[in-house]
Amino acid sequence: MPRWGMIIDLDKCTGCRACVVACKQENNIAPSTEDQADQGRLISWMNVLTVVEGDYPNTRVRFLPMLCQQCDKPPCVRVCPVGATYKSTQQGIVGQIYPRCIGCRYCASACPYQVKYFNWFAPRWPEELSPPRNPDVAIRPKGVIEKCTFCIQRLQRARDQAVIENRQVRSEGEYVPACVESCPAKAMYFGDLDDQSTEIAKLTRSARAYRVMEELGTEPNVIYLKEGEWIAG
Amino acid sequence: MSPVRQMRAIGEFRGGWEGRRGKLVQIESRLSSTASKADEWVPVNPGTEGILALGIANALVKYHLYDAGFVAAHVAGFDSWPANEGSQPNGFRALVIQEYDAPKVAEITGVPVETITRLAHEFAISGPSLAVTEGPRFSSGNPAFSSVAVQALNALAGNIEKPGGVLTCPAPPLTWWPPVKGSGSKPDAAAKPALDSVKSLARAVWESQPYRINALFLLGANPLFSSLDFPRETITRVPFVVSFASQLDETATYADLILPDCSSLERWELRTSTPGFALSSVAVGSPVLAPRYDSRPCAQVVLDLAHSFEGDIAAAFPWNEPSQALNELLTGLYDSPHGEIFTERFQSEYLRPEMRAWDWPARKYASRDEFVKRLLAHGGWVDPRYAYGDYRAGLQTPSGKFELPRLLATEASSPVFSGGDLSGYPFELCIFQPLALIGQAAANLPYLQEISGGPQVWPWDSFLEINPKTAASLGIENGDWVIVQSPAGRLKTRALLYAGAMPNVVNLPLGQGHTALGRWAKGRGVNPLELLANGAAPRVRVSKA
């Protein structure tokens, strides 16, 4: 059973936010308005955070792409009263069942990464961007929670193709979420963490590898590679 | 400029080579996105980047850290200016030693002496090293001066036409179309000089020098918004204005005719010499969609226009469609003895070190047509070889050497804007362009507005970056409305406290403040160029609104 995971190399991430836009296009997320952004209701399954530390002139700015960490022990799954969010034992992805969600937002309050998003209103697209482009992804109605699904629709396509060809989905390269595909700096890697032959599995053993808020025991499947250092010589 | 190319390059740069990776030092008046990725950010007073470069040159010369052999063989003007006309100091070496000693440079630029010396050492010993600048666009510095000063550093370090250094990209061997001859009634029309800047265009409009402007065609340009030199009064003087804009921008509002161009997915495109890519290359974009709206490729319009004339003009454009013109260009590549179509072979093999030294003989194709078809299918052509050390080809100067110009001695540190009483304007203004708003029509794209700002995201609006301590002294908190006032203009926007802003500098993003361009761009934010109109100095005062 594959355990899909992602590696994000923070050294290479330039904060260009191409992944943010690619995700919105792929997953039919409507663009927000200025008011929604002001109110903190912007939906951005993939969100690149800018962390500013220190005082001038020793300021340090870093970029942290934050998306659903697809935890192995997800706090959100435990608290959902109707099981609308669940951990897939077969694929390792934390899924979201839109028709079942009752919109209580317990999962959103419980997630320490703040990566669950709620539809405060029914999503509206401007006429020129209608209809939303991707037929593989459901449009979420108002009142339900949504979040990154590692582009599970792409996994579905890969699986269908694999079934036709009577094989398994390849551990790396065949199924890639939109954000990973779009990254110009090639800072993101994606694949089956359990298959030790993949590049991604090797990178998980890097000295730079860490997970955000590991100490909470959520066991995320998104692994970050710390920024490197220039050594003279 | 290709943002994707730049990002990829940064990614590869960070990846390093054989366990080592280079150091990126960003010298800038604010902590930009690039500075965020840099190993070191050196805050420098706006417009003084060139002076800092010469300060580093001073250290290189003083501590004998420059490549003396290279300088002796390939650099002119080091010991004395060519055609010495008695201007003092004589020669680059004398200039930097006398005028750009570290304490003086430290005073002007705000960079400590130790940093200048250390940077010079690092630049010299970490070869190959490279100094790159874009030149400050809207600050008080002299852009030409800065560019030249920074390039001088590369010359001193001997990093020209060497791996990892400054490379000049040779033009690809395209079959260029024959030059246009003048038509019957205006035989020397084609010989008239081209206007190469907005400023010279404005001059032509107002003064009819070097010739009168009867018609203005605008493609991918919105000078009313993005230039200081082309205000409304200028464009109204042009008798006939045609715009190819596909979104109604400020300049198109004054057009007599708007012929919307197709988007890049709907038309043929050609690019040679991508900045930052040293190999001779041709990139071709082909249309993948039929035009969605009532638009037409600009190239098609030009061809149709040419055919409506008679005689030499029509004859100079013997194609019915842009693709035919493109095909003709590309046939020259077929004849080149070297070079490769962008194939998987190129992409995978080029990164292997030994393959760099290959001869890369051109593959044989059955016919010219087949070659062009494959080229279009794969998107481009490249000559993977680079002739390092070919100074004659790279340095195309009268002396055949890198010429350290006397420009540096004369208009040294004089700011472009001078005069006037600036005592009431304590802050320097640094205008920067967030990545999301670089495109001409970017401000009208909601998804881009959502991610605009940089490096911090401040969607859907303009903002003023201000140092937190400075803000505290003015009683400004994060998100407060503030008034920014210069000798020429006044703007109101919101303050963003940012520890990456220098204490004496405030930063405004370029790209918002449109008065046209569509419902998402119009009336949103402020245009910092309004503060610089009429040649005003980029100095401002800031107060809480």
Next chain:
Amino acid sequence: MQAEAREQDSLLFNSVLKTGPGYYALLFVLISTVLWGVYAYITQFQEGLGVTGLNRPVYWGFYITNFVFFVGISHAGTLISAILRLCQAEWRRPITRMAETITVMVLFFGAGNILLDLGRPDRVLYVFRYSHFTSPLMWDVISITTYLVTSTTYLYVAMIPDIALLRDRTGGLRRAFYSALALGWTGSERQHRTLQIAIAILAIVVIPIAVSVHTVVSWVFAMTIQPMWHSSIFGPYFVAGAIYSGIAALLLTMALLRKVYHLEDYLKEIHFDYLGELLLVMTLLWLYFTFAEYITTYYGHDPVEMRVFWEKITGRYAVFFWVMVFADFVLPFALLCNRKTRTIPGIVVASISVCIGMWLERFTIVVPTLVNPRLPWARGLYIPSWVEVSLFAAFLAGFILLYTIFVKLFPIVSIWEMREGREQGVAEAVDRIKSYLPEETPG
């Protein structure tokens, strides 16, 4: 004797049988407020929860605060009725029904607030169809449903003799109504015995259920890992707070009903005094729990928790926090520990203060944690919108409305228990006290 007794308690029937203009005026005000709330809710239902002030990261605000607050008040009934019954405290008699009614009525509005809070209220039955039992909200559903059923049964059963009395006193449609509900009560010995057993069982059963209700409500917060929510003290803290606010609400209800229906003979100073002393005990217990919570947080000095801590003590929610401390401790303590101020007016002031303070306590538990998530972005702010405020008012009005209607339908003071107290309680109490003392030696 019987006739006298009947006449003596005829006052208690007035609330049911006589209606003045004040009653209709109150109904009008309450119904208008409720209708305004319906309008607010329709707006929310049609447009989505975006009409509230909620945002990311403040996903919960007024509705959840009110949920906890209202469910907390429902603990009034349990304490007074069940515990005092089991302790055989005679002074409970006039109070039990008022208390039990509060419980039953307010639970609807407590659970109703969850319905308001849902993004998809049309799917609320999914909690029964797709129950996911690891979720504390699911435990809430079970617990509150059980509590509601048990409390309603308890209230109803204890009312049967009084319903029979009303049946005998009224005619026509009303008589039919009371007849149906009276279940053929004749007042026989056997029926009384069955009744006592039933009440005793229910009283015992309802106490752990009630304790579980507010414990699982607290566990909605405590079972997450969010700073200053994840606290093991939340269970007892919330139960204590619930009892606290419940008693305060009950005291307010008593004072109001006493005034309006002239129940001075039944709700005497001593009843207020005893409950007031109990309120004082709860004040101190509240202080103990709150102090323990905050000092533990402070000494632990976990940076994430300290952000929430300082937000409450000196930050944007400091006003709420310190008003809460004043309203939940300083003022009630000052009023209640001094005999001179522990009068009915003083107790009423203290109770109002406690109700406000306990609402603030719920608010300062829910919102400051959400405003300060662990990761350094998405710092939020929460300003409730007109929809939330309207629905808060409407729910309060709705609760009072249902209570008002109940008062019209059934006697609010348990008549049969008052009579039982007069006829049997006195003697039983004397016997009980005698049994505590050593046997009287003859001679």
